[in-house]
Amino acid sequence: DVxxxxxxxxxxxxxxxxxxxxxxxxxSISSWLAWYQxxxxxxxxxxxxxxxxxxxxxxxxxSGSGSGTEFTLTISSLQPDDFASYYCQQYNSYPGTxxxxxxxxxK
Amino acid sequence: xxxxxxxGAEVKKPGESLKISCKGSxxxxxxxxxxxxxxxxxxxxxxxxxxxxxxxxSRYNPSFQGQVTISADKSISTAYLQxxxxxxxxxxxxxxxxxxxxxxxxxxxxTLVTVSx
Numbered sequence: 001d002v003x004x005x006x007x008x009x010x011x012x013x014x015x016x017x018x019x020x021x022x023x024x025x026x027x028s029i030s031s032w033l034a035w036y037q038x039x040x041x042x043x044x045x046x047x048x049x050x051x052x053x054x055x056x057x058x059x060x061x062x063s064g065s066g067s068g069t070e071f072t073l074t075i076s077s078l079q080p081d082d083f084a085s086y087y088c089q090q091y092n093s094y095p096g097t098x099x100x101x102x103x104x105x106x107k
Numbered sequence: 108x109x110x111x112x113x114x115g116a117e118v119k120k121p122g123e124s125l126k127i128s129c130k131g132s133x134x135x136x137x138x139x140x141x142x143x144x145x146x147x148x149x150x151x152x153x154x155x156x157x158x159x160x161x162x163x164x165s166r167y168n169p170s171f172q173g174q175v176t177i178s179a180d181k182s183i184s185t186a187y188l189q190x191x192x193x194x195x196x197x198x199x200x201x202x203x204x205x206x207x208x209x210x211x212x213x214x215x216x217x218t219l220v221t222v223s224x
Contacts, residue, residue: 043216091209095168
């Protein structure tokens with residue numbers, strides 16, 4: 001299985017901050033990576049697919065980059081609605097493994 | 108609107124069987140994979156397996172192979188996740204989600220399964 005490692009596990013930030021979350025794959029996954037946001041008690045929501053393609057309806061402050069084994073999710077200016085957990089997922093090969101998650105907390 | 112609606116919460120005893128469902132609407136059910144994802148209390152997301160309702164082709168995470176069965180009934184646009192003998196460690200939230208080409212979107216609302224004696 002491809003192992004996905006996210007960092008940090010927890011991130012404390014303030015409204016307006018630029019936030020970056022990193023996801024590393026144990027082997028190359030090309031650009032076959034998605035990012036999700038999950039709020040407490042809710043189902044995950046797709047933000048980014050194919051490493052950098054923004055899902056329709058997702059605010060443009062979210063962006064994704066990377067290829068191969070290293071990827072980033074950036075929130076350019078953190079908003080109150082963005083405090084949540086974020087997960088990366090590779091879909092280059094089965095099973096489509098998720099990272100362990102990053103919780104973005106209010107500083 | 109593309110929507111996946113899951114069956115309601117379940118409380119079961121160890122050793123019991125269970126089948127939960129996920130009904131798709133607003134799109135051609137037979138043309139997209141449906142995946143199942145586990146989230147244990149306070150933990151992250153785990154990819155369990157997927158099924159293509161068009162021909163019932165399925166793929167499992169080796170960690171879940173033999174522990175669960177994924178199926179689909181395309182006549183009623185519904186996918187299923189079932190257990191033949193539940194364990195306390197199966198207590199979790201289970202999500203279904205549509206998989207266009209590997210990523211998942213949208214997701215069902217989740218089904219909470221509690222296994223307790």
